[in-house]
Amino acid sequence: MDFDLTDEQQLIRETARDFTDKEIVERSRENARNHHFDLELVRKLAAQGYLGAIVPQEYGGAGLDYVSYGLIVEEIGRGDSAVRTVVSVQTSLVCSAILKWGTEEQKHHYLPKLCSGEWLGCFGLTEPESGSDAASLRTRATRTDSGWVLNGSKMWISMGNHAKVALIFAQTDPELAHRGLACFLVDTDQEGFQPQEIEHKMGLQASDTASIALEDVHVGEGDMLGEIGDGFKVAMSALDSGRYSVAAGCVGICAGCVDESVRYATEREQFGRPIASFQLIQSMIADMVLKADASRLLVWRAGFLKDKGRPNTLETSIAKLHATEAAQECANTAIQIHGGAGYVDDHPVERYFRDVRVTTLYEGTSQIQKLIIGRAKTGINAFVPA
Numbered sequence: 001m002d003f004d005l006t007d008e009q010q011l012i013r014e015t016a017r018d019f020t021d022k023e024i025v026e027r028s029r030e031n032a033r034n035h036h037f038d039l040e041l042v043r044k045l046a047a048q049g050y051l052g053a054i055v056p057q058e059y060g061g062a063g064l065d066y067v068s069y070g071l072i073v074e075e076i077g078r079g080d081s082a083v084r085t086v087v088s089v090q091t092s093l094v095c096s097a098i099l100k101w102g103t104e105e106q107k108h109h110y111l112p113k114l115c116s117g118e119w120l121g122c123f124g125l126t127e128p129e130s131g132s133d134a135a136s137l138r139t140r141a142t143r144t145d146s147g148w149v150l151n152g153s154k155m156w157i158s159m160g161n162h163a164k165v166a167l168i169f170a171q172t173d174p175e176l177a178h179r180g181l182a183c184f185l186v187d188t189d190q191e192g193f194q195p196q197e198i199e200h201k202m203g204l205q206a207s208d209t210a211s212i213a214l215e216d217v218h219v220g221e222g223d224m225l226g227e228i229g230d231g232f233k234v235a236m237s238a239l240d241s242g243r244y245s246v247a248a249g250c251v252g253i254c255a256g257c258v259d260e261s262v263r264y265a266t267e268r269e270q271f272g273r274p275i276a277s278f279q280l281i282q283s284m285i286a287d288m289v290l291k292a293d294a295s296r297l298l299v300w301r302a303g304f305l306k307d308k309g310r311p312n313t314l315e316t317s318i319a320k321l322h323a324t325e326a327a328q329e330c331a332n333t334a335i336q337i338h339g340g341a342g343y344v345d346d347h348p349v350e351r352y353f354r355d356v357r358v359t360t361l362y363e364g365t366s367q368i369q370k371l372i373i374g375r376a377k378t379g380i381n382a383f384v385p386a
């Protein structure tokens with residue numbers, strides 16, 4: 001076993017750390033306060049090669065391995081989960097799906113524009129009546145002479161208001177259940193594609209989240225990703241990458257909580273000494289360090305398996321479950337260490353606390369990750385009670 005990063009991976013990590021500190025951290029508080037989806041920052045992410053890190057260079061990506069991608073996402077996640085969401089959605093949910101399931105023509109058409117940031121993409125799986133039970137989605141795809149027409153609605157779609165291309169999952173034949181599902185590459189520049197911003201979120205204020213009405217949305221004959229019946233597999237394979245990305249981002253939150261808490265605890269004095277000298281404070285810091293390290297190792301294991309091309313759905317779910325729950329606990333603990341000062345946005349821990357809450361919900365809730373882990377270990381599918 002070798003826990004050392006290569007020289008290249010270390011350089012990638014340091015570069016991502018510098019970029020995060022110089023470009024992201026500076027803007028986070030104002031962007032969150034103003035609910036500002038920062039397109040200028042998106043362009044900077046693209047220029048760094050962070051919107052298609054795992055996409056091969058022949059399609060315009062950076063051609064990096066998954067461990068390197070995880071290192072980048074960890075740093076960006078430490079800076080701002082709203083920005084990390086852009087990277088995760090664009091790279092993992094959209095690019096990885098096109099890379100795995102697309103024809104050569106589709107890959108050459110979409111990937112360079114997505115990697116360069118010229119286009120943003122979104123991933124339209126969830127619907128008002130279909131969340132954890134994704135296969136029950138109701139958006140309907142009907143054949144036409146020239147392709148397909150889509151009708152239905154999507155809910156909670158990150159970047160839905162800004163995307164130029166949307167991966168829309170739809171049912172081609174309700175009688176076929178999940179075998180009728182298909183994934184379509186939808187041009188959002190048409191009247192029937194109607195996104196609407198979801199307001200009043202608890203966190204991720206600087207992230208764009210949309211509900212989308214689909215009214216007679218046209219899709220060309222060649223704009224299906226995979227075949228009819230592949231829809232569910234396309235979604236699950238994209239989520240294998242997306243969950244890894246969320247987990248890596250949460251390692252960043254854990255690490256950020258440690259950094260901020262150590263900084264604050266060594267500066268803040270009570271009872272005539274720095275609060276860092278109190279054992280109860282050190283106990284909280286030790287708990288966070290433990291959670292950060294354990295989460296990072298689980299992410300690295302999942303990344304290692306991805307890079308080897310070995311099965312990793314189980315290990316990715318374990319990393320996602322552990323890192324997201326750990327990041328929530330760290331954010332809570334970090335506020336405790338900051339006392340009243342942690343309750344306002346002068347310190348990043350306040351934003352960590354609000355932003356982290358969604359990570360145990362999206363890309364499969366913690367309960368869904370446990371069902372995946374339980375199924376893998378017992379061989380029994382407990383998604384639906386017997």
Ligand SMILES: Cc1cc2nc3c(=O)[nH]c(=O)nc-3n(C[C@H](O)[C@H](O)[C@H](O)COP(=O)(O)OP(=O)(O)OC[C@H]3O[C@@H](n4cnc5c(N)ncnc54)[C@H](O)[C@@H]3O)c2cc1C
Pocket residue numbers: 089122123124125126130131132133155156157158159204209358361362363364365366367368371382383384
């Ligand atoms: C900010 C944000 C961004 C998002 N971005 C996207 C996106 O870009 N694209 C996209 O497609 N979706 C996106 N989502 C949707 C997200 O993936 C769903 O919210 C998530 O899958 C859960 O679905 P749900 O909200 O319908 O909850 P439900 O499925 O209704 O779950 C409610 C509760 O029931 C539990 N539950 C459900 N089924 C079971 C079971 N079999 N056994 C035990 N417990 C169960 C769940 O764990 C949860 O606790 C986003 C959500 C948010 C909040």
